[in-house]
Amino acid sequence: MRLCGRGRLKAALIDLKTERNRRIPNPDQVIIAGAGIAGLTLALALANRGFQVQIFEKSATLAEIGAGLQLSPNATRLLDRLGVLERLKYSSVEPQAICLQDGTSGEKLLHLPIGKAAKERWSAPYIVCHRADLQNALLTEARSRPNIAIQLQSAVTHHKADRQSVMIRVQYHDRIEEHRAALLVGADGVWSDMRTAMFDTDRARYTGTIAWRSSVAVEQLPESFKTLLPAGTNVVAWTGTNAHLIAYPIRSGQMINFVAVAPERQNGRRWDIQINPEGVSQNFIREFAGWHQGIRDVMRVGRPWTPWRLLEMKKCRFQLGDRLLLIGDAAHAMTPYAAQGAAMAIEDACALACALGTDSTTWSSALAAFSSARTQRITAVVRRGALNQLAYHAKGPLALARNILLRNRPVEKFVKGFDWLYGFDAEERKPDT
Ligand SMILES: Cc1cc2nc3c(=O)[nH]c(=O)nc-3n(C[C@H](O)[C@H](O)[C@H](O)COP(=O)(O)OP(=O)(O)OC[C@H]3O[C@@H](n4cnc5c(N)ncnc54)[C@H](O)[C@@H]3O)c2cc1C
Structure with a gap:
């Protein structure tokens, strides 16, 4: 199409405006790499x-x-x-208790009330759900907001920050797009490209342990396994030497989700490799060989088992510069022993939005304060995870001592021990850990 004089002038003005927008970003413009739990939560909070x-x-x-x-x-x-x-109301489940049991004898060791008790003590519910249901709920909410744009099939491949802004390259189909923003937040998960681009040797490390994940429809649970379940809807953890198994309801209570954690040398980096119960690693079968019959039975009826290597990052990194930040697994992938990976991603996101939304401080000092407070909190959570691992996988006299402690210590003391973790409000920015 040929443009007349006025048309050409208009096109030139648009070009100029576009160019200016590319160079001087709106100070309120934030780009997020990754629409996982951390990225979507941050988008909503911002x-x-x-x-x-x-x-x-x-x-x-x-x-x-x-x-x-x-x-x-x-x-x-x-x-x-x-x-x-509210969007998770129908797909999530609110368990009544967290129960710990011995994986060999099936003996009940601890019954920690959550349900109504959690809401009374920590003013919010303890729920269990499928990761996809959480991601969908976040996504639906994000799509309802006019100031959030989500572009799929778009990998952030390169970034360069100066004092004013950050330039971001995005691979979209077969072309490279260039964008500018006031801030780039890497919420790109455990394999974070943004993290490794800056700290090549600082990748997540394999812990030598695999979480085997599966789910079973409630009506398919074997009778021998049902005898192990405490009455009601609960999160149940069975402890054993070097391994543990966790079960809880998901998908409105129609399925039981299983996570079996055991040592293993190999595996890939994907979440979606499925292995039939007969095809799981011999190591895995061996680890649970001496366990209660009900547990061995339920492991056979499971739908395909998905192996997931447990990774952790030795160093927690939030701030990469005044214009670059990491949150969620990209900042601090952790093992799941405290069941806090997604919770920490959500806390990071809300705390960051809070820091950026504060008028009284400068951008740079707000980010530094955010980074320091979050590092303190994450360190405490990682420490709790390590303690749980020790307790879950104890053997010999240590396992005996653990069982005595779990049976005899007043439940109130265990509950009180969770106040710093579950009672925390990331938006108040008080790391009382
Ligand atoms: C066995 C196991 C059990 C767990 N159990 C629990 C539990 O009970 N409770 C709990 O709170 N947590 C649990 N977790 C942890 C939890 O799943 C993670 O911590 C959480 O999903 C991290 O969220 P994230 O947003 O940081 O990363 P993710 O949810 O992994 O999202 C990262 C996103 O970034 C995208 N991405 C990657 N690179 C790029 C790029 N270059 N450009 C654009 N996009 C990119 C990815 O495609 C992905 O969508 C568990 C983890 C495991 C392994």
């Missing part, structure tokens, strides 16, 4: 504070990857404020 948010997600669809998640009150209070908890 949108609530008037920011313009653009999310780039490398996957073509936000598929049903992952399995069950436990979301403790420190996470659900934040999801509630974002309008997401």
Whole structure:
């Protein structure tokens, strides 16, 4: 099409405006790499504070990857404020208790009330759900906000920050797009490209342990396994030498989600490799060979088992510069022994939005304060995870001592020991750990 004089002038003005926009970003413009739990939560929390948010997600669809998640009150209070908890109402389950049992004898060791007790003590519910249900709830809420744009099939491949802004390159189909923003947040998960681009040797490390994940329809549970279950709807953990098994209901209570954690040398980096019960590693079978019959039976009826290597990052990294940040697994992938990975991603997101939304401080000091407070909190949570691992996988006299302690210590003392974790409000920015 040929343009006349006025048309050419108009086109030139548009070009100039576009160029200017590319160079001088709106100070409220934030770009997020990754539409996982951390990225979507951050988008919502920022949108609530008037920011313009653009999310780039490398996957073509936000598929049903992952399995069950436990979301403790420190996470659900934040999801509630974002309008997401309401969206999870029908797919999530609110268990009545967390129960610990011996994996060999089936003996009941501890019954920790949550349900109504969690809401009374920590002012928010303890829920369990499928990761996909949480991601869908976040996504639906994000799509309802005019100031959030989500572009799929778009991998953030390169970034360069100066004092004013950050330039971001995005691979969209077969072309490279260039964008500018006031801030780039890497919420790109455990394999974070943004982290490794800056700290090549600082990748997540394999812990030598695999979480085997599966789910079984309630009506398919073997009778021998049902005899092990305490009455009611619960999160149940069975402890054993070097291994443990966790079970809880998901998908409105129609399925039971299983996570069996055991040592293993090999495996890939995907969440979606499925292995039939007969095809699981011999190591896995060996680890649970001496366990209670009910547990061995349920492991055979499971739908395909998905192996997931447990990774952790030795160093927690939030701030990469004044214009670059990491949150969620990209900042601090942790083992699941405290069941806090997604909860920490949610806390990071809300705390960051809070820091950026504060008028009284400068951007740079707000980010430094955010980074320091979150590092303190994550360190405490990682420490709790290590303690849980020790307790779950204890053997010999240590296992004996653990069982005596769990049986005899007043439940109130265990409950009190969770106050710092579940009672925490990330938006108040008080790391009382
Ligand atoms: C066995 C197991 C059990 C667990 N159980 C629990 C539990 O009970 N409770 C709990 O709270 N947590 C649990 N977790 C942890 C939890 O699943 C994670 O911590 C959480 O999903 C992290 O969220 P995230 O947003 O940081 O990363 P993710 O949810 O992994 O999202 C990262 C996103 O970034 C995208 N991406 C990657 N690279 C790019 C790029 N270059 N450009 C654009 N997009 C990109 C990815 O496609 C992905 O969508 C468990 C983990 C495991 C392994």
